[in-house]
Each structure stands twice: as structure tokens, then as C-alpha cells.
Amino acid sequence: MISPNPKARPRQKRTIREAAIFSFALLCVLFLGCLFLLPATARAEEESANISDIFITTSQDDLLLFCSIKNGFTREMIEGVRNGIPVTFTFHIELEKTVKNWPDMTLAEMTIEHTLTFDALKEEYRVSLPELRNGTLDTDSVDKAIDAMSELNGLRIINRNELEPDAAYALHVQATLAEKTLPLNMHYLVPFISLWNHETDKRTIEFRY
Numbered sequence: 001m002i003s004p005n006p007k008a009r010p011r012q013k014r015t016i017r018e019a020a021i022f023s024f025a026l027l028c029v030l031f032l033g034c035l036f037l038l039p040a041t042a043r044a045e046e047e048s049a050n051i052s053d054i055f056i057t058t059s060q061d062d063l064l065l066f067c068s069i070k071n072g073f074t075r076e077m078i079e080g081v082r083n084g085i086p087v088t089f090t091f092h093i094e095l096e097k098t099v100k101n102w103p104d105m106t107l108a109e110m111t112i113e114h115t116l117t118f119d120a121l122k123e124e125y126r127v128s129l130p131e132l133r134n135g136t137l138d139t140d141s142v143d144k145a146i147d148a149m150s151e152l153n154g155l156r157i158i159n160r161n162e163l164e165p166d167a168a169y170a171l172h173v174q175a176t177l178a179e180k181t182l183p184l185n186m187h188y189l190v191p192f193i194s195l196w197n198h199e200t201d202k203r204t205i206e207f208r209y
Helices: 008-047 075-082 142-150 184-189 191-195
Strands: 050-058 062-070 087-098 105-119 124-128 136-139 151-159 168-177 203-208
Touching (some): 050 203, 062 087, 075 105, 087 142, 087 151, 124 142, 142 151
Antiparallel strands (some): 050 062, 062 151, 168 203
16 A cells, blocks of 8 residues: 655645746746847837938929938948048939829939048048039038038929929939949958948828929
């Protein structure tokens, strides 16, 4: 005859309790890990280059676009510019007329290139701005050069006479940052040039005139 072991049941209870404590601790660790990962992911999204501050208005004659690129420059890019490597920001703009149940009609399409170079003798940055009358900006301030490269201020899109009152329109804006401008046989001299190429997401503004 085998007599029951009085200690067996308490041991089983302790095992269940230990498993429950372990599971709870594991859930806490996973939860805290998610809390740390979410801000890191948000920071990564905020730090990537993107088009922001889009604003559309009109002058007496034209439809005008204002916008800017945030987080477009890296420290390596500025160092490259100071070593004679030009940087190009290319804005792609398209204006469409939208009609329900009909294909969109393209009214205007343009490409604007801003190019940044550095004159080592004068210790000046030069920004090529083809949309402006004078076409260039010379400055010894890297911050002013970056602002000029990153902004479109009052770009003329289309004459107001070509727009219909109360019609629906969509303006698309996208940018290609730091497109390669070096000859292929020079890329090995500056290996970080491959980090410069970046295309922002396309931003669309819908409006009625």
C-alpha cells in the first residue's frame, strides 16, 4: 500500500505560481520594449527628409507654390560640398485638374533644380536658383545656403486665366535630394556619395480655385 505524499500538492502550487510570475515578468519586459521602440521609430521618421510647409496662394496673375524640405542635409553632405562635391536638390511639381469618374488632366509640369557649391578661395557657398531673376545666391553662411537649397518661395505654377472657378485641382510635389553629379570614375574617391541619394514621398495638395 502506497501512502500519499503530503508535500506533492504544495510543490505543484509553487510550480504554477512560479510560471505565472515568469509570464507576467515576460509581458512587462515586452511592454517596456515596445515603449522604447515606438519613440525611436517616430524619431527616425521625423529625421528622414520630407517635404513640409506646403502652401498655395495666388498673385494678381499666377498660382504660387511655397514649400520646404526638412532634414535634407547630413553632416557628410556639407563636408562633401566643402571638398568640391556639388549637391543637387530636384523638385518635381505637377498640377492636375481632377474630375470625378474621369482621368485627371495635367495642366502644368515642371522640374526645378537647386545646386549647392563651395568656393574655397572666397569661403562662400553658392546656390543656383533658376526660378529667381538673379539665378544665384552667394553667402558665407551654411545655414542660409541650406535654407535656400531647401525652399521654394512663390514659384509660379500656372496663369490664373487657365484655372476654372470652383473646379477641383491637385498639386503634387516630390524631391530628389543630392543626385549624383560626379563622373563614375570619381565615385571611388568619395564612397559616402551613395548615402546622398534620396527621394522624398510625394505630397499632394487638393484644392478648389
